[in-house]
Each structure stands twice: as structure tokens, then as C-alpha cells.
Amino acid sequence: MSTTCLSNYWKRFWGRGSSDDYSAAFESAFWKGMNEELLHPSLLSFKLRCWKYATHEHLKNFIQSVVKKTVIVLDISVACHGNLEFTLPLEVFQSMDIKVLKIGRGLVIDILPETHTGLHKIHVDISRPLHPSMLGFYHMCPMLQDLRIEGSVKGRDLHKGQDVYWSVVNRYEFHIHAPRLEFLEIDETVFATFKINELPTLQEARFNSGFFETREHLSGIELWDLSKKVISTFASEAPISKSMIVRDGCLEALGFMFKRMRLSRADEMAAGNYFATIFPSMTVTRTISLEIGHNYAWDVLPYMLSATPRL
Numbered sequence: 001m002s003t004t005c006l007s008n009y010w011k012r013f014w015g016r017g018s019s020d021d022y023s024a025a026f027e028s029a030f031w032k033g034m035n036e037e038l039l040h041p042s043l044l045s046f047k048l049r050c051w052k053y054a055t056h057e058h059l060k061n062f063i064q065s066v067v068k069k070t071v072i073v074l075d076i077s078v079a080c081h082g083n084l085e086f087t088l089p090l091e092v093f094q095s096m097d098i099k100v101l102k103i104g105r106g107l108v109i110d111i112l113p114e115t116h117t118g119l120h121k122i123h124v125d126i127s128r129p130l131h132p133s134m135l136g137f138y139h140m141c142p143m144l145q146d147l148r149i150e151g152s153v154k155g156r157d158l159h160k161g162q163d164v165y166w167s168v169v170n171r172y173e174f175h176i177h178a179p180r181l182e183f184l185e186i187d188e189t190v191f192a193t194f195k196i197n198e199l200p201t202l203q204e205a206r207f208n209s210g211f212f213e214t215r216e217h218l219s220g221i222e223l224w225d226l227s228k229k230v231i232s233t234f235a236s237e238a239p240i241s242k243s244m245i246v247r248d249g250c251l252e253a254l255g256f257m258f259k260r261m262r263l264s265r266a267d268e269m270a271a272g273n274y275f276a277t278i279f280p281s282m283t284v285t286r287t288i289s290l291e292i293g294h295n296y297a298w299d300v301l302p303y304m305l306s307a308t309p310r311l
Helices: 027-037 056-067 220-240 248-264 268-278 295-306
Strands: 045-050 073-078 100-103 121-125 146-150 154-157 162-165 172-176 183-187 192-196 204-207 243-246 287-290
Touching: 045 056, 056 073, 183 220, 192 220, 204 220, 220 248, 248 268, 248 295, 268 295, 287 295
Parallel strands: 045 073, 073 100, 100 121, 121 146, 146 183, 172 192, 183 204, 204 243, 243 287
Antiparallel strands: 154 162
């Protein structure tokens, strides 16, 4: 479960909007309800979840109609069926009304190179399957202030009827260029790595990973590699953030790395000194919230506190 909050700038819109929930067993009945919804003069917030197969042309035409209703918050997730992936209409990115875009797995982002969106906030679900086009369109969002990336470390094997954990190999690599970004939340580093350009206006960063959920399902080598990826992401953004929330999944990965270093060295003090050299110095951080729930994470606490002298 995840919770996302909007600033006061957006709260004044909710009183003017309506909320309806449509579901249907058959596509024809669903579209009938949706076409009636389009009779509203404006739709300020719209959420679409399509888990069954739906005709892509109908989906495209419907979303294009929704965009014309001055939608501000657009939340779309369309399940992939076989090799059929749904491409978001170009109008979504050309709209100057849409400020918040939430997109789920199975979508294709096809933006013209000269496009510059008016998006202020993007929320991306990177759970597999994920189309490569969702990895690097952020540089086309010059107004972007709020970015959240999250994912699930396990999926459902429909043939066996059981949970399966994704492998840490073949990770996705995100390229993020958003010089006006003020809020960054990364909730997954199991199968994604991040190359993030300078963020001079970053105010708050939140870090988590699916490390704890995968511990019982990955080899020691895979966990070591994963912990290095976690600290790499953490070390790149933590030093420039004035406020941080570091959740248990991230702390658990850092603690695992520290424990492995102690086990591989005869001198425990030397292991601690080496770990301190790779731990980022967070001299601009004024507030930090740590969510500790497992043993490994406690080992990191002294290093976290010593690295934040301006708390």
C-alpha cells in the first residue's frame, strides 16, 4: 500500500469534481457507462484501470475525449495482453491542463522529440512488464517538481497460482533530468537503477527498496549486488536533500552490506572504517526520519547519524 499527498495548490479543485466508479463484466457495458461519464462538462481527476483485454482503439479515443475535459489528474494503467501494449495518446503529453500523471505497467510512451509537457508530478509503477519507453521521457517535462517511482518485487504466476519473485538480473535503467524537481521518492531498487542529473532544487527525498522481501529468494551474491545498487542510489541523492525519509527496505540493504563487510574482514574496526568511507556525507540534511524494523538496519544507525551533522 502506498499513500501520495498533493499540495494545497491542488486541494481547492476537489470540491468542484465528481467521483464515479464503473466496472462491467463485458466491454460493451463498460463503454456504455464511460460514454455517459463524458457528458460531464469537466473531469478534474480521472482514474482508469483496465485489467482485461479492451480494444485499444476504443481506449485511445476515450482517453482523448477525457483529456479534452480539462483533466488535471490522470491515472492510467492498462494490462498487457500477449504482445499487445497500449500506447498513451500523444494528447496526454500535449495537454497543458494535466499536471499530475500516474502511469502503470504495460504502457508505451511515444512522445515527439520537440514535446515539452506541462506535468508537475509523475508517479510511475515499474513492476514488470515495463516498456523501455517509460525509462527516459522525464527530460521532456521541464516543469516536473514531484517524481515517484515504485514497484512490486513479486508477481503472480497465473499457471501455477502462486507468487513468484522477479530476478534481479536485467534491471531497468532510468535516466532522469528534472532540474526543477523538489520531491523525489524511489520505492524500488531491486530491478531498477537510476542515473539522475543534478537536482539543485530538491527539498525532500524518500528511499525504500524491496530488499527485505527478496532476502529469502535470492542468493548471497545477488543480495550483495543488490545492496550495492541500493547504496549507489542512496549516495547519489541523499547528500543534496534537505529532508529525508529512509524506510526499512533501504536501511536493511545498507545493513546487509555492512554485515558482509564485517564477516569478510578479520578486523571489525577496519570494516567499520571502510563502510564509513563509502557512506555519503549529508551536510545539508536538516531533518531525517528512519523506519527501522529489522536487525540489519540497526547497524547502520551510528553511520547515518554521524553523516548528518546539521540535524
